[in-house]
Amino acid sequence: MADVARPASLAAQVLVIARLRWTIFRNRLRQRNAAIELIGLLITGLFSALFILGTGAGIAVGAYFIAAKNRLDLLGFLFWGIFLAWHLFPVMMSSFTVQFDFRSLLRFSLSLPAFYILSVAYGLADPAALGSLFWCFCLLGGVGFARPELLPAATLVVAVFAAMNVVLDRMIGVWLERLLAQRRTREALVALFILAMVGLQFSGMIGERWGPRLFSRGQAMLPYLRGLPPSLAGTALEAAAKSHPAILFASTAGLAGYGVLFGYFLWRRLRAQYRGEELSESRAPGKSVSVAKRPAEAAGTPSAIAAWLPGPVAAMAEKELRYLVRNSITLMNLFVPPLVSVFLAYQFGHLSRIAARPAPAPAPSQFLFPGLIGYILLLVTAPAYNCFAYDGRGIQTYLVVPVRFKEILLGKNLATGLVLAFEALLTGTLLGFLIGLPPFTVLMATLSGVVFVTLIQLTVGNLTSLYYPRRLEFGQLRNQRASGITVLVLLGMQFALILVISGVFLLTRWLAGLWATFALFLALSAGAAGIYRVVLEKCSAIAVAQREVLSEKLCR
Amino acid sequence: MNTPAIVTEKLSRRFGELVAVDRMDLAVEGGQFFGFLGPNGAGKSTTIKMLTGLLAPSSGRMRLLGLDFETNPLEVKRQIGVVPEGLGLLDRLTGAEYLRFVAQMYGLDRRTAAQRAGELLEFMQLADRPKSVIADYSHGMQKKLALAAAVIHGPKILFLDEPFEGVDALAAGALKAMLQRMTARGVTIFLTSHVLEIVERLCSHVAIIHKGRLVAQGSLEELRAGIAASSALAGRDVSADGEKLTLEQIFVSIVGEEGGRRPMEELSWLM
Numbered sequence: 001m002a003d004v005a006r007p008a009s010l011a012a013q014v015l016v017i018a019r020l021r022w023t024i025f026r027n028r029l030r031q032r033n034a035a036i037e038l039i040g041l042l043i044t045g046l047f048s049a050l051f052i053l054g055t056g057a058g059i060a061v062g063a064y065f066i067a068a069k070n071r072l073d074l075l076g077f078l079f080w081g082i083f084l085a086w087h088l089f090p091v092m093m094s095s096f097t098v099q100f101d102f103r104s105l106l107r108f109s110l111s112l113p114a115f116y117i118l119s120v121a122y123g124l125a126d127p128a129a130l131g132s133l134f135w136c137f138c139l140l141g142g143v144g145f146a147r148p149e150l151l152p153a154a155t156l157v158v159a160v161f162a163a164m165n166v167v168l169d170r171m172i173g174v175w176l177e178r179l180l181a182q183r184r185t186r187e188a189l190v191a192l193f194i195l196a197m198v199g200l201q202f203s204g205m206i207g208e209r210w211g212p213r214l215f216s217r218g219q220a221m222l223p224y225l226r227g228l229p230p231s232l233a234g235t236a237l238e239a240a241a242k243s244h245p246a247i248l249f250a251s252t253a254g255l256a257g258y259g260v261l262f263g264y265f266l267w268r269r270l271r272a273q274y275r276g277e278e279l280s281e282s283r284a285p286g287k288s289v290s291v292a293k294r295p296a297e298a299a300g301t302p303s304a305i306a307a308w309l310p311g312p313v314a315a316m317a318e319k320e321l322r323y324l325v326r327n328s329i330t331l332m333n334l335f336v337p338p339l340v341s342v343f344l345a346y347q348f349g350h351l352s353r354i355a356a357r358p359a360p361a362p363a364p365s366q367f368l369f370p371g372l373i374g375y376i377l378l379l380v381t382a383p384a385y386n387c388f389a390y391d392g393r394g395i396q397t398y399l400v401v402p403v404r405f406k407e408i409l410l411g412k413n414l415a416t417g418l419v420l421a422f423e424a425l426l427t428g429t430l431l432g433f434l435i436g437l438p439p440f441t442v443l444m445a446t447l448s449g450v451v452f453v454t455l456i457q458l459t460v461g462n463l464t465s466l467y468y469p470r471r472l473e474f475g476q477l478r479n480q481r482a483s484g485i486t487v488l489v490l491l492g493m494q495f496a497l498i499l500v501i502s503g504v505f506l507l508t509r510w511l512a513g514l515w516a517t518f519a520l521f522l523a524l525s526a527g528a529a530g531i532y533r534v535v536l537e538k539c540s541a542i543a544v545a546q547r548e549v550l551s552e553k554l555c556r
Numbered sequence: 557m558n559t560p561a562i563v564t565e566k567l568s569r570r571f572g573e574l575v576a577v578d579r580m581d582l583a584v585e586g587g588q589f590f591g592f593l594g595p596n597g598a599g600k601s602t603t604i605k606m607l608t609g610l611l612a613p614s615s616g617r618m619r620l621l622g623l624d625f626e627t628n629p630l631e632v633k634r635q636i637g638v639v640p641e642g643l644g645l646l647d648r649l650t651g652a653e654y655l656r657f658v659a660q661m662y663g664l665d666r667r668t669a670a671q672r673a674g675e676l677l678e679f680m681q682l683a684d685r686p687k688s689v690i691a692d693y694s695h696g697m698q699k700k701l702a703l704a705a706a707v708i709h710g711p712k713i714l715f716l717d718e719p720f721e722g723v724d725a726l727a728a729g730a731l732k733a734m735l736q737r738m739t740a741r742g743v744t745i746f747l748t749s750h751v752l753e754i755v756e757r758l759c760s761h762v763a764i765i766h767k768g769r770l771v772a773q774g775s776l777e778e779l780r781a782g783i784a785a786s787s788a789l790a791g792r793d794v795s796a797d798g799e800k801l802t803l804e805q806i807f808v809s810i811v812g813e814e815g816g817r818r819p820m821e822e823l824s825w826l827m
Binding site: 397399 | 608609610611612629630631633634636638640642643644645646647648649653656657658660661662663664665689691705
């Protein structure tokens with residue numbers, strides 16, 4: 001008779017998962033390139049730790065003075081800061097978390113409550129959550145040092161606030177994953193973005209016509225913010241300082257109520273996962289499409305891009321564009337620059353018109369245009385540093401077909417260039433419509449600078465993609481990161497390029513004018529094109545030498 | 557005299573201390589349906605990866621259709637088709653998009669690529685989900701698509717790593733018929749499979765690898781004769797019922813002799 005395994009206790013399961021995460025992390029450091037990875041990880045970690053410690057110190061000092069000077073009505077601002085950081089930073093700070101598909105645990109005998117608690121614990125293990133939790137302790141410490149008599153109440157409020165945030169953080173994560181998993185909801189979200197963007201174009205007009213009335217309405221809305229969790233936490237502590245136990249407990253109960261509400265939505269999502277929900281790109285197969293087509297029709301038609309490019313490069317560029325529009329995360333990134341350009345155009349355009357009344361000021365587009373194009377560059381070229389990330393096992397296709405990697409990379413780079421051109425054109429058109437085009441010299445200097453920066457970024461990106469590839473999951477937001485060294489190279493390159501561009505602009509503007517900037521960037525672009533070509537030629541040989549690393553890192 | 561399809565000379569591959577493939581001398585003639593067998597971890601996939609350019613040999617040489625892989629990688633790749641171990645699909649494309657992509661990578665023009673992709677989708681019974689991306693296909697469907705991609709350019713050698721695993725019986729029958737027609741037309745098929753009945757039914761020649769070393773190679777008849785002769789010398793009768801030895805018996809006999817340590821037969825908590 002075979003033994004039947006007894007159910008493990010929840011504590012034992014949590015311990016097993018903690019050990020698992022540690023083992024995954026330790027094994028990763030034992031792999032090839034581990035030393036370089038570790039250096040990248042340490043440097044990124046060091047900067048993040050400095051940021052967290054510095055901010056924590058600021059929060060502690062702030063909380064101390066707020067409590068000491070009996071201005072506890074201001075504590076709400078600190079709670080708001082922690083709250084926003086807790087839920088906005090996870091995406092940015094996911095660059096050094098261990099990748100682990102939490103849902104894979106469902107294959108084991110795990111009850112739904114256990115799965116729920118493990119999920120919350122898993123959320124707490126996120127570096128962003130740990131950082132925010134540390135800030136909560138700093139706030140508590142600051143208040144406790146200044147007003148020891150408030151420590152019990154502050155501990156209660158901060159604990160409830162932290163617990164609510166842990167649950168909310170996980171809830172946002174799992175719901176976002178759910179919403180972005182299917183094409184239809186993704187399209188709806190994109191449509192919302194576009195609507196918001198279009199709506200912003202009318203905000204100036206609306207502001208001018210109904211501005212004062214809207215402002216007073218907005219002020220009237222402010223008290224309602226007091227009902228939101230960070231304000232409630234602030235109110236609770238303020239009430240504790242003023243010895244109003246009823247308000248203290250009501251506010252804390254309200255905070256806990258939010259926690260329960262978020263916990264319920266998290267429960268719903270996790271219950272669906274527990275019951276076997278599979279998030280997929282397209283809808284489940286319902287009815288089959290009748291097959292009365294001729295074979296060529298069954299294969300569909302190639303897109304127009306294939307018509308004007310040579311075979312493999314065209315195929316690669318076409319594939320990249322298809323991947324781009326099917327990946328919710330990269331697709332959303334495309335909508336950010338136009339949105340930001342409209343927002344900035346309104347902000348600065350409005351200010352400049354006011355400033356222009358007494359004395360004519362330079363057109364804002366003169367500054368906005370280069371700034372926004374630079375922003376687009378950062379956004380669009382960043383994925384080129386890990387350009388095989390979403391190919392996964394498909395890398396084997398590239399390795400077995402009779403095509404050199406220089407053509408594969410050229411196709412990928414071309415797609416990046418097309419996206420960049422589209423984004424720049426869209427943003428330029430929006431700016432032109434809203435605040436006018438920049439002077440011709442600025443336009444030319446900016447565009448020549450873009451060519452230079454793009455070529456350099458793609459050159460370095462091709463190398464990091466081959467040397468430090470890292471697989472990313474399609475359409476997922478959390479725990480998706482390039483390798484530590486890639487992140488480091490990317491940041492270093494962007495910093496260096498910003499320095500070079502600023503230097504060129506300043507030097508030529510004051511020495512010889514913007515035509516000289518254009519000429520200098522043109523010369524730099526010619527040099528960068530030469531380097532790009534030489535490196536691209538070498539990429540085929542590098543790819544052959546790196547084929548095992550590529551397979552190992554991307555096929556797992 | 558015909559050029560052999562695949563020839564390896566002292567082909568080796570090491571992973572640190574581990575010798576995955578040890579000085580392998582393999583010869584496969586053109587038009588053969590060649591089965592490459594071995595227990596788990598014997599070095600089958602490593603060999604296929606080297607022969608298809610996915611892995612660099614540590615030492616030794618390999619020639620495909622008379623071409624040295626090291627010096628003519630693109631020409632060799634043009635002549636071969638591969639279904640690799642992990643299938644190697646770009647899983648966010650639809651089946652049709654992927655097949656057209658692969659065809660273009662092999663240099664086919666757009667019209668031919670679309671024509672062949674359509675035919676293959678029909679043949680593999682994958683044409684009824686034109687909008688589904690590959691990630692939403694079942695494993696068997698993905699395998700059929702990988703096979704379709706491997707033959708879209710009309711290769712002269714086809715490398716198949718476990719091609720029938722997860723494929724339904726109906727599709728497997730059509731695939732086997734297609735592969736047999738291909739060998740009849742001179743295409744060499746190099747196949748690994750753990751299902752020895754399939755190998756026995758399809759393959760004319762077989763090689764067995766064990767612990768990285770090639771321990772047997774030849775036609776099924778040659779292997780049977782070899783086993784019978786060595787058994788007679790040892791005074792054993794490997795075919796007790798007097799019938800022809802099956803490939804499974806040949807495999808167990810060869811790998812068992814080479815294997816040394818016998819696997820455990822019982823687990824303490826299942827007794």
